[in-house]
Amino acid sequence: MPTKDSGRLEVRKTYKLYVGGAFPRSESGRSYVVNNAKGKFLANASQASRKDARDAVVAARKAFGGWSAKTAYNRGQILYRIAEVMEGRHEQFSAEVAASEGLSIAKARGVVDASIDRWVWYAGWADKIAQVVGSSNPVAGPYFDFSLPEATGVVAVLAPQESSLLGLTSVIAPAIVSGNTVVAVSSFERPLPAVTLGEVMATSDLPGGVVNILTGSATEIGPWLASHLDVNAIDLAGIDDLDEARELEAAAAENLKRVRRPADEDWAESPGLSRLTQYLELKTVWHPIGV
């Protein structure tokens, strides 16, 4: 419909999922109403189903080989590139965060700044984490023995419900920086910054499938990801109910997933290395020393 002032047709945006480098609608055809913090209509978002989660896991698995084989330096550059591209969309992110979280625009800008800085911070870790958590080990024999961190595999992330951009960034970045691939379920009530982050990733040299973003209910999709045998780790940050988290952890035990329990986290704080190291497998190699 033409708007009053210009007579120009409004071009409305369709908020879609981000799976395998593409932006599909939900396989189920569902969408749901997203309101702003004051309860006013903001947009319609796709509501992902278990089959979208299944497709996302397939995409993430397919992307894992290539992503984890890239040099750490290269992965760091790509994460830094995400920060660069986010910078160019600063205004859009700020507006979405302000509307979703009910912040003043100035505060929302601060949140976007912090999110971009977080990408840069993790980008820096890409080629340094091996030195910090890896080691050369003294052994009783003519061997050079060393341990190296490697990526776990496909990480399912149930992103924080409150912090729609900084929280999401803080759970995705530490997983992919070391070579894991991610299937993330965004905040249910505040999915718009997640959709935009997907658009940023699609244009940041990040190979398709490395990060897959589903908008929808973590309670609905979580159990399918927790019990999925091709998922290697799960972050339960977005689950507020502890009983629900326990059930998900029990389902995740079937194939010995690494589980990150929900905790009261202040996303603005410096994150430390615990999330980064959670999704690493230590490989120890014995190399004979020539005589």
Place this chain on the structure above:
Amino acid sequence: MTTTDSGVDTLADVTSSEDRLRRFLLGLPGVDQVGAEARAATLSTRSIKTTAKAYALDLAIQMIDLTTLEGQDTPGKVRALCAKAKRPDPADATAPQVAAVCVYPDLVATAKYELKGTGINVASVATAFPSGRSSLAIKIQDTKDAVASGADEVDMVIDRGAFLSGRYGLVFDEILAIREAAGDAHLKVILETGELVTYDNVRRASWLAMLAGADFIKTSTGKVSPAATLPVTLVMLEAVRDYHEATGLHIGVKPAGGIRTAKDAIKYLVTVNETAGPDWLDPELFRFGASSLLNDLLMQRTKLATGHYPGPDYFTLD
């Protein structure tokens, strides 16, 4: 399709000379390309769920010709494949066996030994597979070799060069010769639809192969892209259906190459049922030439049984 006036008598006549054969094949009604593709697209939107899905998955497994046709094949690889054919899902004894194992002629003996007493057939490609560019004498010898080693089914390729240049008689005679060389073995005739260019040619080649005595018509070698597609299979199923109406004979269809997911396989089964009819929902009359398809079927099967998504780590590499 109306096959003009082709009753049993006329069909016997058409093969009496190359001229008549050509007139018959060129007289077949043309395929409506847009219609065939639209029909295939419509059929592939059918939703098959719960018990019907479980039935379809098991049926699809039983229809698989588990195939390895690589230059790097070894007896060890074939033995592994045979083990998988016998017991596709080591964790679940209720998973059915596949229909056949398909290998190159020199590995038939290995497969035959491994599959003794299992009821699983050994299929062998022959006739200078996949190009078919060799003399007839060599093609015949190739076929005899495979059968002598114990092949129950022979997959031959037609001479696409001759077919495309209109030398239908040559193609016909070659199939006849191989038919004879194959003896009791089931003869599958590979049309290599990816090289036939048009659906009209697919329909002609299907009729040509059936008239020459094929037990099965097969889409592709798997070495040419595009391999099997749903519309091509639809056209072949129509040919098989019409041939059955004209002669009462049941000819099988085998799409091969490019069918990798359970979803694809189920689309094919729907098309079979809707085109040729439920008679063809039988491993005797419909096969999939595939290797990676089996794992996806098994994963879907496990999903139905356990209620959660399995991962490829839990199934053997092919």
